[in-house]
Amino acid sequence: MVSNVVTLTPIRRRCLFLLIVILVPCCILNLISSPEMHEETSLQNNIAELHAKLQHLNAKYMNSQEEINLLSHQLSQLLDSSHTLPDIQFLINNGSSNNTSIKLPSIYNFLPHLLYDANSLRPAFFQGKGRTGASVVLGVPTVKREVQSYLLATLKNLIDFMSSSEAAETIIVVFVAETDLEYVAYVAKQIEVQFPEECEVGLIEVISPSTHYYPDLSKLRDTLGDNHQRVVWRTKQNLDFAFLMSYARNKGTFYVQLEDDILAKKSFITTMKSYALRKISSREEWFVLDFCQLGFIGKMFKCVDLPWLVQFILMFHNDKPVDWLLDHLVSTKVCNLDKDSKHCKMAKAELWLHYKPSLFQHIGTHSSLKGKVQKLKDNQFGKITLFYGHINPDATVETQIKPYKQYTLQKAYKGESFFWGLLPQPGDHLRFKFIDPIFIKKYLFRSGNAEHPLDRFYNTTVEVLPADFVSINRNANNVTEDGYIIIGKFDTLGVAEGTVDSGLGKIAVLRLTVHSESDNWAILSEIHIVEEQPS
Structure with a gap:
């Protein structure tokens, strides 16, 4: 008994x-x-x-x-055996010949090549503080894109839309799914430079896989009638997600799968966590909480459930895309073959809960799959803010940069729309000549917008022309040949923000000067010049 x-x-x-x-x-x-x-x-x-x-x-x-x-x-x-020392490694790997215990399948059954390198399942690169115990872990996989990368813009959006208390209970794991360590280190350095405080406190971690993690992708079976390039792309994505989930599952309570080209809504962490806890307190046995209707974006899981999903993905990594596999896993859990598809759909809806309106929107147009253009949008996300309008001091504006359609600099300055210019060139200016010279308290120029985050101003300076020319030291390093004083520049995220020294007196003209050729068009989505009011 x-x-x-x-x-x-x-x-x-x-x-x-x-x-x-x-x-x-x-x-x-x-x-x-x-x-x-x-x-x-x-x-x-x-x-x-x-x-x-x-x-x-x-x-x-x-x-x-x-x-x-x-x-x-x-x-x-080892203690009971009479093996000599050279045989110990063999014994550890293979066990005793008379061992009758069973051994369940593991990752090595589905990816046997991992047996040949002990470090194949360890991150080859790690940057972070190694935090654990978070409420929410956000997984952000990224790869080298041929056209453009949205990663920094995505991280900026996620961080900006978190409160300090939300950030304290969150970990963002950026998985650079490349084996070129030089490229991985380059991406990690970009993140460290752009988000120094977030890296210092451990909000952001960066990892990459071992060169031995992936099997020989050229030998994959072609399935679903897809060409080999697409099979390799979706299979690698399956393996990327499995690695990222396996790494993240011990770091927090909930895991959310994201992508590197998305937008989030304000307070999205609190919204997701509150919804999850509400379902748990009401004793609803969910497997997936869906905060975006597209693909695998915004899917939340309990970290304790991730082994189910990882194992399923690995079992069929060569067969189907990851979002299809998730659907199959949920179907396998609840669908009754003796009943119709309507019953299956209802049963799945009890494990796969959809939150509306969506908290995430896909913004990228160029997929990591070469030649694939991805224009799908989540209609549940709502309207995206493309510009921020302000009342600026009276001024005449002009630029050599040709506007696209009705997106003129005049409308942007009035706060009616955004400015969208075609391919800025070195020496191009955007001038704001004030009707009456003013004391400027501060300025803000934001380039790019949610739909075109990479249409920014790069290598562009902010310059002012004081009304009193006598006070200018024309030999100073920050003075241009035509007498403008350089007071700032656009950062790597396309934002220029600062104050103007009151010692310069009243300003007659403020201008932006482009110093290098751009591969993209350029958007000014926010222009805000604040006049110093007399005391």
Whole structure:
């Protein structure tokens, strides 16, 4: 007769004690620190979050137990065996010949080439603080694109639309799915330079796969009638997602799959987390929370459920795209072959919950698959803000840059639209000549917009011409040949922002000067010149 009593070994007792030590203070702190602890909804959310964290900790405990059991078994075999020292490595890898225990399939059954390198499943590159214990982990895979990269614009949007409290409970894992370490280091450096504070506190991590992680992609079977190039592209994407999810699953409670060319809505972290906790507190057994209707964007999973999905993706990595595999996994869980498709759809809807309106929008037009143009948009996202209008001081404006259609500089300055210019060239200017010279308190020029994030001004300076020419030191390094003083420039994200020294006196003209040829058109989506009011 098999006993139902679980024997608490010293290791299990220690792990159980650690769980209690961790969870009890967390429970007390969550309940005490909540400003609305007297409200039933707040209490339910706290309990739901603790429940989710308990599941996460239990999964980590099971992983550690598996490793401990495996090591214990191998150690006992070594102690009991009479093998000589040269045979020890063989014994560890293959076990005893009279071992009768079963061994379940693992990643090596689906990707046997990983056996040939011990570091094939370790990130080849890592930049970050190694934080864990987050509420939400955002996975952002990126690859080298032939046309244009949206990665920095996407990260800027995600960070800008998080509050400080949201950022404190979030980790963004950027997975550079390339084996060229020089390129990976270049991307990581760009991120570090553009987001120094976020990297310093561990909000952003950057990883890349080992050169030995991918199989020989040239030997893949062609499936679904796709050409070989497309099969390689979608298979690699499957493997990329599996690696990223496997890395992220121990870092937080919830995991959200994103892409490197998306927009998010303000407070999206709070919205997603609140929705997830509400479903947990109401005892709804969901597998996917869908915050975007397109592809694999905005799909949230409990981190404890990721092994199911990773295993499924790896089993069929050569057969179908990742979004199809997710649909098949959910169908396998709930669909009854004895019933019709309508019943299947209803059953899937209980595990795959859709949130409306969508929190993410796809903005990229050039896919990472060569030659593929992706124009799909999520209609549930709503209208995207393409420009920000302001009331600026009276001025006449002019530029040599030819506008596209009705998107003129005059309309942009009046706050009626954005300026869209065709291919700026070195020496091109955008001049704002004030009707009456003014003291300028501050200025802001934002280039690019949500639909065209890379149509920015690059290598462009902000210059002013004081009304009093006598006060200018024409030999200074920041003075142009025609007497303008350089006071700023556009950064790598296409923004120029700053103040004007009151010592320069009243300003007659403010202008932007382009210093290098651009491969793209250029958009000014925001022009804001603030006049210093007399005291």
